Amino acid sequence: MHEAPLFPPNASQATTLVTTRVEIPDLVAQVYEAAPPEERRALLAMLLRPLGLLSLAAIGNGIFAHLRLHGGWPDFRPPGEDLDRVRASDIAALVHHVQQVSIETVQGLAALLKGSPVLAGSAAAAMLVAVLLQHSRRRRAEPAGHTDEAGTAG
Secondary structure, three states, X not given: OOOOOOOOOOHHHHHHHHHHHOOHHHHHHHHHHHOXXXXXXXXXXXXXXXXXXXXXXXXXXXHHHHHHHHOOOOOOOOOHHXXXXXXXXXXXXXXXXXXXXXXXXXXXXXXXXXXXXXXXXXXXXXXXXXXXXXXXXXXXXXXXXXXXXXXXXX
8 A cells, every 4th residue: 555655745735735734724733732932922912913902802701801801901921821821722713713813814824934043943833934925925915905715705
């Protein structure tokens, strides 16, 4: 029985393979789980910025509203134990919501990850950056006013 190679021959095929198997929210959740507290704060600060308290209260059983209220703003510094209470599923739900409100924020994660020496060596962060760059290129190539199958603007 012939098995497919573990890695596709080029980066374009690799990111296509990744996007079919793993979604952006799941990759961000993996990066969050592997990140130290300072990097978690930076990720959360970026993701929380475009959302109001009412939106945050509806995601992750209100954990993000709690973090936003008790972490300070704009100098976001929630305690480490609060950061540890955030589960991967909460992060995935947050990213899913942010994608609907501000795709620019999600695309901005690539710059944050590339600028972090701590996360630069993370496989999940590298995959996420590749996927985000691929999505960004695809969005720039789409004609203005394009909608996808779900009817959302692209």
